[in-house]
Amino acid sequence: MVTGGRGDPELLDRLVGDSLGWLDGARASFRLPPNVTTDADPNLTLKPLGELAELTQLIAAAHPRADIRERAAGLFDFAWRETGEGELFAELVRGEPHATYPVEIYGAFAQAGRRHAGVEELVRATTRLRSWRVARDDHTRTLGVLNAERRIGLAPHTDFDAELAQTGLGRLPEPWALDRKAAYGVTHDVFHLTEWGRARRRLSPEHAGYLRLWLPAWLENWLAEQLWDLVGELLAVTACLPAAPYDPVAWQRLADAQAADGSVAEIGDPTRPDDPAEAFTACYHSTLVTAFAGTLARVASDEAAAGVWDGAGAMLTGCIPCESETAP
Amino acid sequence: MIADAASGVALALRGEGDPYALSRFLRQGDALASAAIRVLGADALAPYALDHRAGPGGEDETVVREALAAFPPKPDASDVSVWSYRGLVEASHAFLPGGANQWPPTPQAGSAWVATDPWPKLAHRVSQLAALALPGLASSLADELTARTDDLARGFVRAVRRRDWLQAAGLGRWLARLPEVPPTLGLDSGLGFVRQMCGGDARVTLHVVAAQRFYGRGW
Amino acid sequence: MVTDRTARIETEALAAEVDGLVEPTEPDGVFRDTRECGAGLLLLGLLLISPPTPRPKTDTR
Numbered sequence: 001m002v003t004g005g006r007g008d009p010e011l012l013d014r015l016v017g018d019s020l021g022w023l024d025g026a027r028a029s030f031r032l033p034p035n036v037t038t039d040a041d042p043n044l045t046l047k048p049l050g051e052l053a054e055l056t057q058l059i060a061a062a063h064p065r066a067d068i069r070e071r072a073a074g075l076f077d078f079a080w081r082e083t084g085e086g087e088l089f090a091e092l093v094r095g096e097p098h099a100t101y102p103v104e105i106y107g108a109f110a111q112a113g114r115r116h117a118g119v120e121e122l123v124r125a126t127t128r129l130r131s132w133r134v135a136r137d138d139h140t141r142t143l144g145v146l147n148a149e150r151r152i153g154l155a156p157h158t159d160f161d162a163e164l165a166q167t168g169l170g171r172l173p174e175p176w177a178l179d180r181k182a183a184y185g186v187t188h189d190v191f192h193l194t195e196w197g198r199a200r201r202r203l204s205p206e207h208a209g210y211l212r213l214w215l216p217a218w219l220e221n222w223l224a225e226q227l228w229d230l231v232g233e234l235l236a237v238t239a240c241l242p243a244a245p246y247d248p249v250a251w252q253r254l255a256d257a258q259a260a261d262g263s264v265a266e267i268g269d270p271t272r273p274d275d276p277a278e279a280f281t282a283c284y285h286s287t288l289v290t291a292f293a294g295t296l297a298r299v300a301s302d303e304a305a306a307g308v309w310d311g312a313g314a315m316l317t318g319c320i321p322c323e324s325e326t327a328p
Numbered sequence: 329m330i331a332d333a334a335s336g337v338a339l340a341l342r343g344e345g346d347p348y349a350l351s352r353f354l355r356q357g358d359a360l361a362s363a364a365i366r367v368l369g370a371d372a373l374a375p376y377a378l379d380h381r382a383g384p385g386g387e388d389e390t391v392v393r394e395a396l397a398a399f400p401p402k403p404d405a406s407d408v409s410v411w412s413y414r415g416l417v418e419a420s421h422a423f424l425p426g427g428a429n430q431w432p433p434t435p436q437a438g439s440a441w442v443a444t445d446p447w448p449k450l451a452h453r454v455s456q457l458a459a460l461a462l463p464g465l466a467s468s469l470a471d472e473l474t475a476r477t478d479d480l481a482r483g484f485v486r487a488v489r490r491r492d493w494l495q496a497a498g499l500g501r502w503l504a505r506l507p508e509v510p511p512t513l514g515l516d517s518g519l520g521f522v523r524q525m526c527g528g529d530a531r532v533t534l535h536v537v538a539a540q541r542f543y544g545r546g547w
Numbered sequence: 548m549v550t551d552r553t554a555r556i557e558t559e560a561l562a563a564e565v566d567g568l569v570e571p572t573e574p575d576g577v578f579r580d581t582r583e584c585g586a587g588l589l590l591l592g593l594l595l596i597s598p599p600t601p602r603p604k605t606d607t608r
Binding site: 359369398399408409452456489495 | 562
């Protein structure tokens with residue numbers, strides 16, 4: 001059922017390419033409205049654009065196919081331009097100096113070298129406060145903030161490993177006790193820990209072993225629920241494992257959930273709401289996740305073909321293009 | 329009737345109530361009682377696996393023999409049906425007095441599926457054979473299943489997530505018998521969780537109690 | 548209660564019932580998730596970048 005090693009590059013590339021095609025065509029919906037820093041809903045404006053930046057940058061850096069890299073890079077550049085080449089973050093931080101999200105989203109650009117001197121000066125002032133170090137109520141979110149600090153080059157406000165130990169990954173909870181929210185938590189623990197698949201070796205053998213055991217069961221469950229964004233995230237996490245397994249059935253199901261226009265719905269079958277804004281909200285996240293997961297799986301598949309891993313899951317040869325060790 | 333008998337078995341396994349006698353719950357000459365014994369399979373005799381075997385010449389032998397005669401596996405019977413029948417025959421040999429010639433021979437039951445089933449299917453099948461998770465029974469099957477312990481553990485996760493408590497309990501019981509259950513599964517608390525969540529279902533409770541009594545897992 | 552054990556049809560029905568109980572089909576999964584009381588997530592998948600800090604309704608500039 002689950003094959004170790006090579007995936008199906010053709011299917012993966014089609015999934016990623018079609019997803020990027022839809023995202024490219026949806027640029028208008030990603031555009032930020034004039035009131036983005038005041039009374040627009042950030043969940044419908046900044047969050048989609050931040051996700052677009054985070055995931056297209058990874059695809060542009062890691063995908064083996066030049067045409068796909070180029071398309072993703074184009075979307076990443078578009079996102080950077082939408083922020084006024086970073087100017088937006090200065091305005092956001094001045095408006096909400098204690099919010100973490102401007103720092104988190106700026107981090108996605110900063111790690112790719114898109115930086116804004118004024119923003120960095122500002123966040124050095126806001127993140128050195130004792131108040132910035134007050135514990136947040138969600139440890140997974142704290143990992144995201146820590147990752148942004150690392151990307152920007154700020155001092156970490158707390159210890160990453162200690163924080164990780166308290167998350168849904170770090171605690172190794174009973175796998176049958178995972179509800180939906182906890183599942184999103186585990187996937188994001190892995191993304192923050194591994195820099196969204198760029199530094200997969202940060203995953204400890206203990207955590208990798210836990211995930212390798214239980215991911216197939218979780219995937220089964222959320223495939224049955226047709227919760228496609230979570231399916232995509234779980235497949236992305238699977239691709240972060242050493243000598244990543246490839247589940248052809250799960251990938252085929254996700255491919256079947258992709259509509260002809262390349263979009264993947266958050267949940268359920270490929271029918272779309274008539275209202276374009278609603279259709280965008282219902283699809284952009286799953287579509288991005290699909291492109292991201294497909295890219296990581298493609299990288300893992302290439303590694304398997306190249307014999308990068310030995311039988312015990314240890315890396316034999318050098319690095320893949322996106323693998324970097326920039327741990328603090 | 330099945331639920332009552334299952335409750336009686338669970339009670340006996342916990343060492344509570346009067347000394348167990350199958351024929352007290354399921355009387356001879358009653359087709360429904362035979363059906364219930366066939367459904368419970370080896371579990372109908374599980375309390376005798378503890379220490380106290382049934383007394384010789386008891387009515388228990390008669391009701392079991394009636395059940396075996398009334399519901400033999402048909403020629404086209406599934407592997408699960410044959411295994412379950414075989415479990416009752418094996419338990420009769422092991423736990424009831426009287427010469428082996430009193431009992432039908434143990435039928436051959438196929439087990440190719442153990443190696444080939446995808447894990448969700450395997451897990452569902454194994455849960456249907458929960459009554460075979462008794463000391464000394466179906467030892468060849470237990471050996472073969474050991475190779476798929478991780479897959480059965482995944483099945484347990486899937487079943488709990490689906491709130492399929494009967495499947496979860498049956499799998500948990502088998503996992504309790506297997507030697508290398510992944511520690512991160514949390515089998516002991518999982519069995520306790522299923523027992524509390526099932527709302528008193530007699531067959532679910534029976535599987536959890538059996539896991540505890542025979543293999544020391546769960547609570 | 549089955550009293551006439553020679554009644555062939557009833558026996559067959561009972562045998563079918565036994566088969567069904569020995570080998571029950573898998574029930575449909577019941578997926579019920581933890582409800583968010585209070586700080587509910589309004590959109591699915593918000594955790595990719597979790598919900599930002601709520602913004603003031605009044606213009607504070």
